[in-house]
Amino acid sequence: MSLPVSRRMSWAYVLVLSLLAVTGAMQMPIASRYRIVAVPGLAWLGDFWLTHRLHYLGAIALLALCSYLTTRWLLEWRRSYALTAFGLVRAGLLAGIIATGAVRVLKNLPNVSFAPAPTMLVDWTHLGLAVLLGLLALVRLVLARLAVKASSFRPR
Amino acid sequence: MKKHTPCTPNLSRRRFLASLGLGGLGLVLPSASHAAKSLADEELVTLHDLTKCVGCGACVDACREANAHKFPEPVRPFPPMFPASVKVEDWSTKRQIIDRLTPYNWLYIQSAHGQFQGQRFDIHIPRRCMHCQNPPCANLCPWGAAAREKNGVVRIDPEICLGGAKCKTVCPWAIPMRQTGVGLYLKLMPRYGGNGVMYKCDRCYDRLAKGQKPACVEACPYGVQEIGPRSDIVAKAHALARNIDGYIYGETENGGTNSLYVSPVPFDILDAAVTAGPGKPDLAKAPDKMADETRMAYAALFAPVAGIIAGALRLGSRLSGGDDADETDDTPKRPPDAGTPDDEHKGTWS
Incomplete structure (x- = not known):
């Protein structure tokens, strides 16, 4: 398929x-x-x-x-x-990244003020989720390569 | 002169993480983050009537005295930096300097001498942070250390700042100044990240919170400065400019600041007459640095709408027998690690 x-x-x-x-x-x-x-x-x-x-x-x-x-x-x-489990997690991470990014964009508009602590929370959540998304992509890539390797050695 | 009380930032790892947690509460209850009432709840603007300033420096002295307890007390020796080409910045041995901005001198008097319309002028200009209405330093700080408060004060939190100096790079006037050997970076990875704390005028936020005026405003013997709500002060600035046939600086610079200067001499002439450079901001026209970001923020609102419409149109095109390119030759094969389908008729998509 x-x-x-x-x-x-x-x-x-x-x-x-x-x-x-x-x-x-x-x-x-x-x-x-x-x-x-x-x-x-x-x-x-x-x-x-x-x-x-x-x-x-x-x-x-x-x-x-x-x-x-x-x-x-x-x-x-x-x-x-x-959606596979990978797909669901990826969708969740993307949603989190987009949400925190949107909050940061909102903060950068004129006349919008956030205190340092919430700003730091948003920044670090955004960064953390992006790192997790990258790691997830890496894990999936490695698993896909291993699966391809395994299938090529499958006995007839 | 008040006794100088060292104020070394002492944010522990535990407190730092706790502040991140409490930050979440701040998001839910944004109004709770600015507890100060009275004068500090409105966007406040300072007005400098440059016809009155004689350059006596009383404001500079008052600033240094009122903010002495916030000045850095660096730990020596400074951590070695990686790479070794990264320079430390140490102003702690030059605390007496008052003719420029430093971590120990947040306000200085800039003087301009010259001729305008056949008459000689000597204009003295108290210079410090302009407290922009949409400050690039606060918006681009990757660590959240710089923030604009509801009363218009733009402040760098010395307990959070790592001293990367990005705020200085993006500031139209390069106002914040760095002191190495102090701050949170010492408790993280001092060799590899951070380089101290950035310091600049915080418009005496602590005095404002108590209903007092900033020290420089209060100390001036000639009443050069006044502070008040933005609409009042902007109106006063325009009235003053009309009265003296003068010019305003700061109202529209960088999209608007909360520090207005009114001068009888045009600011482009003053800009050419002042000494500008490191720690000595110019008086040039400053376009709104955040304007592109603001436009793109509004454009971003339409992106999901465009995506949804495109997706719906694609379905319409398929149903009417149109282009079906997505599922033809261009389509990748199912990956071998695809998960188990929900039922035997379903594929999986990871």
Whole structure:
């Protein structure tokens, strides 16, 4: 049986999440300190404003992509495909990342003030969930590779 | 002069984690995070009438005295940094400096001399944090250490700040100043992350909470500064500018600040006349740094709507026998690790 999501859509997801991961990590002041900016082609990672705006753009793309796929799943695919445990956890992590990101965007609007402690809670939850999503993808990739390996050695 | 009481941030790991937990309560009850009542509950603005300032420095002295208990007392020796090229910043041996901003001097007098419309001018400008209405320092701090409070004060929490200095990089006036050897980073990974604490004017938030005026406002013998609700002070600034045929700085800079300056000389002329550089902010036009982010935030509201419409249209297209590319050649094969279907007719999607 084939999966409902096209290869194009899968790559769009990977690219958007990669952009968000890189620009999100660069919100910490590490690009200059650890001389990442000295690597040819990576000087832009030291521009806080550029990475911040790219993170916003990536977030907009992720929102559009997630809502598109969720709509299609609800309207079309739900009857034919069940989410695996991995899929459910991934959906939950994405929902958490989007929710905490939305709170941070709200905080950055004019005339909106949060105290430092709630801001820190939101920032760290956002970062933690993103790390978990990355680890989950890694685990799934390794398991998929192992499964492929096992099937290729299956006795006739 | 008051006795200088060292105020070394002493946030333990346990307290730090507890503050994260309590932060959740703050989200649910946002109003509880700003307990200060009276004057501190409104967005307050300071107005500087530059026709009155003689540059006596009484405000600078008052600031240093009132905030001495907040000044850093660094621990020596400083932790070695990685990579070794990372420089420490130590102002603790130069506490006497008053002609620029430092972690021990949050306000200084900037002077501009020159000629305007054939007349000589000597303008003195008390400079400190502008307390932006939508401050980049607070919005881009990755650690949540800088925050704008409801009364318009923009403050860096010395118990949370790690001294990464991003706030200084994104500030249109590069106001915050770093002191190494102090703060939370010493308790985390001092060699690999952080480099001290950033310091700047907190507009005497503690005095405001008690219903008092900031020390610089109160100490000025010439009444250069006044503080009040934004609508009142903006109206006063415009009235003053009309009276003296003068100019306003700070009302629209960086999208609006809570520090207004009124001068009889245009600020572009003053900007050219002042000495600007590290610790000495300029008076240039400052566009709204957060404007793009604000526009994108509103654009983000439409992204889910667009996604839902696109998904629904796709279904409509399929039902009417249109394009079905998603499930043709472009479709990947089912992964070998796919889970167990709910029933024998269902596939799985991970």
